[in-house]
Amino acid sequence: MTSSVATQDVLPAGEPATPGLPAGKTRSMFARGLEVFLENRLAIAGLAILVLIFGFCFIGPHVYHTDQVHVNLANENLAPGTGHPLGTDVNGYDVLGRLMVGGQISLEVGLAAAVLATFLGTVWGAVAGYFGGVVDAVMMRLVDALLSIPTLFLALVVVSMFPPTETEIILVIALTSWLTTSRLIRGEALSLRVRDYVQAMRVMGGSSARAVFRHIAPNAVGTIIVNATFQVADAILLVVALSYLGLGIRPPQTDWGGMLNSGLNSIYDGYWWQIFPAGVAIILVVIAINFIGDALRDSFEVRLQRR
Amino acid sequence: MIGFLIRRLLQAVVVLLLVTMITFILLRAIPGNVAVAVLGPASYRNPAVLAAFNREYGFDKPWFDQYLLWLGHLLQGNLGFSWTLDQSVSSLLGSHLPKTVWLVGVSVVLALVIAVPIGVWQAVRRNGPVDYVFTSLSFLFYAAPTFFVGTVLILVFSVKLHIFGPEGPQGGMVNDITDWKDLTLPVVTLALVTIALFSRYTRSSVMDNLAEDYVRTARAKGASGRRVLWRHVLRNSLIPIATLLGLSLPGIMAGALITESVFNYPGMGYLFFQAAQKQDYPTELGFIIVVAIATVLGSLLADIAYAVLDPRVRYTRL
Numbered sequence: 001m002t003s004s005v006a007t008q009d010v011l012p013a014g015e016p017a018t019p020g021l022p023a024g025k026t027r028s029m030f031a032r033g034l035e036v037f038l039e040n041r042l043a044i045a046g047l048a049i050l051v052l053i054f055g056f057c058f059i060g061p062h063v064y065h066t067d068q069v070h071v072n073l074a075n076e077n078l079a080p081g082t083g084h085p086l087g088t089d090v091n092g093y094d095v096l097g098r099l100m101v102g103g104q105i106s107l108e109v110g111l112a113a114a115v116l117a118t119f120l121g122t123v124w125g126a127v128a129g130y131f132g133g134v135v136d137a138v139m140m141r142l143v144d145a146l147l148s149i150p151t152l153f154l155a156l157v158v159v160s161m162f163p164p165t166e167t168e169i170i171l172v173i174a175l176t177s178w179l180t181t182s183r184l185i186r187g188e189a190l191s192l193r194v195r196d197y198v199q200a201m202r203v204m205g206g207s208s209a210r211a212v213f214r215h216i217a218p219n220a221v222g223t224i225i226v227n228a229t230f231q232v233a234d235a236i237l238l239v240v241a242l243s244y245l246g247l248g249i250r251p252p253q254t255d256w257g258g259m260l261n262s263g264l265n266s267i268y269d270g271y272w273w274q275i276f277p278a279g280v281a282i283i284l285v286v287i288a289i290n291f292i293g294d295a296l297r298d299s300f301e302v303r304l305q306r307r
Numbered sequence: 308m309i310g311f312l313i314r315r316l317l318q319a320v321v322v323l324l325l326v327t328m329i330t331f332i333l334l335r336a337i338p339g340n341v342a343v344a345v346l347g348p349a350s351y352r353n354p355a356v357l358a359a360f361n362r363e364y365g366f367d368k369p370w371f372d373q374y375l376l377w378l379g380h381l382l383q384g385n386l387g388f389s390w391t392l393d394q395s396v397s398s399l400l401g402s403h404l405p406k407t408v409w410l411v412g413v414s415v416v417l418a419l420v421i422a423v424p425i426g427v428w429q430a431v432r433r434n435g436p437v438d439y440v441f442t443s444l445s446f447l448f449y450a451a452p453t454f455f456v457g458t459v460l461i462l463v464f465s466v467k468l469h470i471f472g473p474e475g476p477q478g479g480m481v482n483d484i485t486d487w488k489d490l491t492l493p494v495v496t497l498a499l500v501t502i503a504l505f506s507r508y509t510r511s512s513v514m515d516n517l518a519e520d521y522v523r524t525a526r527a528k529g530a531s532g533r534r535v536l537w538r539h540v541l542r543n544s545l546i547p548i549a550t551l552l553g554l555s556l557p558g559i560m561a562g563a564l565i566t567e568s569v570f571n572y573p574g575m576g577y578l579f580f581q582a583a584q585k586q587d588y589p590t591e592l593g594f595i596i597v598v599a600i601a602t603v604l605g606s607l608l609a610d611i612a613y614a615v616l617d618p619r620v621r622y623t624r625l
Contacts (some may be wrong), residue, residue: 048466141318145325148602149595152561153579157333157591160583186354237452241565244454256406257452264458264569275462279455 002251033222043295047290052284057103066097080273081264087273088245090262098259099277105255107285109170110236116174117235118228121181126212126220128182140186145273151176152241159247169248173235181227188220222300229293233286240282256282311614319607326599327381330592331374342345386596387589389582396593399578404597407574411563412477414494415552418501423548425502426509427541433514441506448503453562457496457569465490475572493570495561501555508551512544519543546616553609556602 037043072092080087100287121123128139146154154176164172189212192198198215217224243257251258256278263274342360343350344464350356361367367374380387386396429438448456472489516522517540525535562575571577575594582590 034311107531141321142325144318144322144603145599146433147328148326148557148606149329149600150557150561150564150598152564153591153595153598156583157582157595160586160591161336161588233450237450240452241454241561244565245568245583247583260452260455260458264454267458267462270466272462275455275458279451279459282452282455283447283450287446290446290450 001169006299012029031080033296033299037295040295040298042291046270046291049284049288050292053103053288054279056212057100057107060100061097064097064100066094068093068101071252082094085279087271089259089267089274095259095273095277098254099256101253102255102259102278103281105249106236106239106257106282108174109166109239109255110232112170113173113177113235113239114228114231116170117178117231118181118224120174121178121227122185122217122220122224123212124178125182125187126189126216127186128166129186130208130212130216131194132193135138136186140183146176147179147183151238155242156245156247159242163250164248166249166253169239169242171236177231177235177238179255180222184223184227185217188223189216192216192219195254208230226293226297226300229289229296233289233293236282236289238283240303311485312611315358315607315610319603322603323600326596327378328374330596330599331377333591334377334478334588335370335373381596386593389587389590391582391585391587392590396590399590400575400593400597403573403575403578406562407560407567407576410490410493410497410567410572411559412572413490414497414563415501415559417494418498418505421498422502422505423509424547426506427513427536427544429506429510430513430517431593433510438510445503445617448499449507450537451500453496453500453565454569456499457492457566460492460496461569463507473570475567475570477571478554493566493572496569497559500562500620501559504555505548509544510546512547513540514538516544546613549612549616550606550609553602553606556605557598560598560602 020195075088075092076090080095084094084096086099088094089098124139124143126142128136140230155172158172158176159169162168193211193216198211201211201215239248239255240257240260243255244261246261249255249258259278260275260282263271263278312320342357346356346360350360358367368376384397386400388395389399392399425441429441434440461473464471470488471487471491471558473492475488475493476486476489522535522540525539526532530539560576563574564580566572567574567577575597579591579594581587582594
């Protein structure tokens, strides 16, 4: 997961089946969308913020070397100053350096979980919507049931059973947050499956799998991408919440939520530099992603464009 | 209408059954041996004791029998027993649930009272300075993690200014009313996120309705802009808000969990968090069931309200 995923490739590679469309048609559709997107100043600002933060987190540590593994109590709770631009935390870790490595985990988990959740939700929703009837009813009632349990509660139960590594946290978040995606895609699939081209393909002997993966999912690609964008923001907030509650990434690794958690212990000592950098970083990333998501929605959704 | 109600009610029952199955699967997925977890590692040396425990709690039966047994208990209001707190989960709920209901209730009412007028104002003055200010604010509070908002509020209002307490009211429900100064920050924390969400919903709902034909008709018949807005548009705009409120309940409960752990407020969310740390599964799963039931009932009520309020809605097929 390098910075190129979120910066150069505005459209994440999460959706399964774009190859189904003729190349020419895809390009023109994306070109039009891109035009609308680039006109949106907030989206450009959001993109710029994301590029900067990705650079900060993934390139930063190669320029600014700090020890983020060994506790050094001689350096604990130093105020910002020379040598430590953002001070140190309760374990003597340099806060600026920790912001970089912590950000790597927050961003990696957010992106990976969102891509996985989007894939899962798309397949589930497309299958349910395409087949309809009993299949749809059973699949969607399961989604209803899972949706009625708060994601955070579900994730907490799972991580309390299996103390998680980074990969496992990605899985937990993905497995608990694909539900809204599946609902959206199911709605799209319900209207797409009766279209003439799907019917024609079926009459010609095409399989259901072909309908789902080559026709329904690609035509819902706007919905999928917009939803995936917001999923990234939500996944980052969820992993941050888990770490804040002490059930996320284990030390000496950390993410932005973990930094806030340890900063909270010294809230009465006035060590503001242990709380605000991580908090501001989270807010910036989530706002930037939301700006991009809103702009993508405007560029993809025809209904909104006409208004 | 009656047909819709019956179908919708059946659907809710199916969803609730699925919730119990999911919860039960989670209960079964717990690593290790429940008997060993409760009786301590030394019990490994005493298989007879383990077998007795398993027999007493039905762990020796096939899993489907266990599920039915557990479901039967559930229907009788028996949610299980917390091993770490040595209390039944229902008695824990009795002492902690009212506090969460109070916190969430006050916050949501406060949030709606503030968010709806803001959303209407934004929709009427859209793309003006007011709209931009509140849009930015709602983006900010939507993006800010609940615990960060809570932390900043504590830093400002109790550490620096000494106006409100840093910790939520402890003890029984009476303290929640007498110690309102301690309750203020938790309520504001939870309300801020909810305001951010619902002012957005109201804004877009009012904007959609302002574009409807009936607005033009009412204006053409001589109704004042004010009357059209408050009598026609607002009423129609609030209908989807009711549904969204039902759907937002799980999110608000998650916010309550975080808020309660930031402010040490002994509600259900805080207890759930402690249970998760101590791997007290019966408490965790008992609470999950309660929240899920509340959500299913909430969205059921919202859907019924929707059908009653909006005569255009025809529920021929869901």
